[in-house]
Amino acid sequence: MKKINIAIDGPSGAGKSTLAKQLAADFGYIYVDTGAMYRSIGLYVCRKNIAADDKAGIIGCLDGIEVDLKYIEGTQHVMLNGEDVSDKIRTEEISKYASAVSAIPEVRSFLLDLQRNLAARSSVIMDGRDIGTVILPDAEVKIFLTASDCKRAERRYKELIEKGQKVTFEGVLENIRQRDKNDSERALAPLKPADDAVIVDTSDLDLRQSFELMKKVIMEKTANV
Ligand code: DC
Numbered sequence: 001m002k003k004i005n006i007a008i009d010g011p012s013g014a015g016k017s018t019l020a021k022q023l024a025a026d027f028g029y030i031y032v033d034t035g036a037m038y039r040s041i042g043l044y045v046c047r048k049n050i051a052a053d054d055k056a057g058i059i060g061c062l063d064g065i066e067v068d069l070k071y072i073e074g075t076q077h078v079m080l081n082g083e084d085v086s087d088k089i090r091t092e093e094i095s096k097y098a099s100a101v102s103a104i105p106e107v108r109s110f111l112l113d114l115q116r117n118l119a120a121r122s123s124v125i126m127d128g129r130d131i132g133t134v135i136l137p138d139a140e141v142k143i144f145l146t147a148s149d150c151k152r153a154e155r156r157y158k159e160l161i162e163k164g165q166k167v168t169f170e171g172v173l174e175n176i177r178q179r180d181k182n183d184s185e186r187a188l189a190p191l192k193p194a195d196d197a198v199i200v201d202t203s204d205l206d207l208r209q210s211f212e213l214m215k216k217v218i219m220e221k222t223a224n225v
Helices: 017-027 034-045 053-064 092-103 105-121 132-136 151-161 169-185 206-220
Strands: 005-009 032-033 069-070 074-082 122-128 141-146 198-201
Touching: 005 017, 005 074, 017 032, 017 122, 017 206, 032 034, 032 074, 032 105, 032 141, 034 053, 034 069, 034 105, 034 122, 053 105, 053 198, 053 206, 069 105, 105 122, 105 132, 122 132, 132 141, 132 198, 141 206, 151 169, 198 206
Parallel strands: 005 122, 005 141, 032 122, 141 198
Antiparallel strands: 069 074
């Protein structure tokens, strides 16, 4: 079987990770969550009490960081210096840190090899912001998954409340808008669809409909590979 790489990019809260995970299970590919890697660096920086805007401080601590993904019974675990941080990186505070560190070129190149090596080894569904544009420009399938900011905030708010986190809808919406701005306006690897990406807007689709639509795109794009 030929190795296939699928790039899924898009803004926060579009459903990338949920859908990429489901599609990876369906196709038998490895799911790679690159946002989790930026979040792990964000967590490390936060724990070291380095300010999110202290660029030199952040670059200076990269040498002490080892990020890795482990797959235990098919589930991805994010390891930061050997510690499983899969849950600890999913807070609003760490989201902000992740967005800040991801704008630093040295942080992006720190993660680039790790991401490309994973895709070179196996068929992957990799989600992020620059997978189709920078990391895997030759990916067989590129999908840009998006939805309106209000819809995305609504979904993220429900998710966080279910996890017991104390957040307001307005706070979550503001965080999403701020991250959209940071992620799309940064000079390096900004959030934008690759020229050959298929745009999938999930504003009016539920999870099942989004899954079916993406599966159809993947099947069509890989039919002759
Ligand atoms: O997908 P996420 O919300 O877990 O990503 C966290 C942050 O990392 C987000 O603000 C953008 C950044 N990121 C990035 O710049 N490039 C990627 N490939 C993935 C995430």
